[in-house]
Amino acid sequence: MKLSRQTGGWGVVSLVVGALVVGMVLLLSPPSSVAGSGESWAKFDADGNLIRPEGYREWVYVGTPVTPNELNDGKAPFPEFHSVYIDPDSFAHFKKTGEFRDGTILVKELISIGSKEASSGKGYFMGDYIGLEATVKDTKRYAKEPGHWAYFSYSAAPPSATATLKSKVQPFKTESCNLCHQGFAEHDWVFMQYYPVLRAAKP
Numbered sequence: 036m037k038l039s040r041q042t043g044g045w046g047v048v049s050l051v052v053g054a055l056v057v058g059m060v061l062l063l064s065p066p067s068s069v070a071g072s073g074e075s076w077a078k079f080d081a082d083g084n085l086i087r088p089e090g091y092r093e094w095v096y097v098g099t100p101v102t103p104n105e106l107n108d109g110k111a112p113f114p115e116f117h118s119v120y121i122d123p124d125s126f127a128h129f130k131k132t133g134e135f136r137d138g139t140i141l142v143k144e145l146i147s148i149g150s151k152e153a154s155s156g157k158g159y160f161m162g163d164y165i166g167l168e169a170t171v172k173d174t175k176r177y178a179k180e181p182g183h184w185a186y187f188s189y190s191a192a193p194p195s196a197t198a199t200l201k202s203k204v205q206p207f208k209t210e211s212c213n214l215c216h217q218g219f220a221e222h223d224w225v226f227m228q229y230y231p232v233l234r235a236a237k238p
């Protein structure tokens with residue numbers, strides 16, 4: 036009886052000590068995803084290939100421009116719907132500062148037009164996933180790129196629902212992608228003017 040009471044006492048002491056240790060560890064360890072200081076969600080291999088991001092459909096969705104072939108002389112450069120997402124840490128930073136932090140990654144998923152008519156009326160309705168593009172801002176890796184943005188595509192040419200997306204890719208040359216973004220994007224190379232979620236989040 037006495038022994039078990041003593042054991043109980045030590046149990047309480049070790050619980051208190053344990054709680055103190057856990058508390059200290061929590062105080063000492065840096066917060067993992069504070070806006071602006073979290074790690075980049077863009078992952079590269081040793082040769083500078085951007086590994087195809089996964090799970091981006093659960094990042095923050097920012098908007099869906101649509102450039103149908105039939106409004107573009109039969110061949111839009113990026114056909115049909117473009118659903119654009121930003122990684123969550125960069126979104127948190129943007130919400131606080133109105134700026135894209137170093138390490139920001141945006142992806143643009145291409146989706147075919149599936150149908151042009153629904154019970155709600157005529158229009159454009161999403162079909163299949165057909166391609167994936169990305170852009171990353173990195174002041175060190177892309178020190179020489181305008182705005183420090185580089186551009187990537189995992190899509191087949193032409194984008195297709197049956198083709199396999201590439202697993203890792205090198206950035207495009209500056210003149211292939213960057214210069215058009217530099218010339219026409221509303222803010223820091225990003226086409227904010229077409230992303231209502233970013234416009235609404237801007238402080």
Ligand code: HEC
Nearest residue numbers: 100117141143168169170186187188211212215224225226
């Ligand atoms: C002729 C101009 C032009 C060129 C060239 C261009 N883009 Fe874009 N890009 C746009 C426009 C406009 C948008 C936003 C509207 C849309 O998606 O249609 C956009 C949006 C994007 C986005 C979404 C994030 C953002 O920055 O707004 C990505 C990713 C992207 N483009 C990748 C690429 C890649 C990869 C290339 C090169 C292969 C490229 N772009 C070349 C005009 C261009």
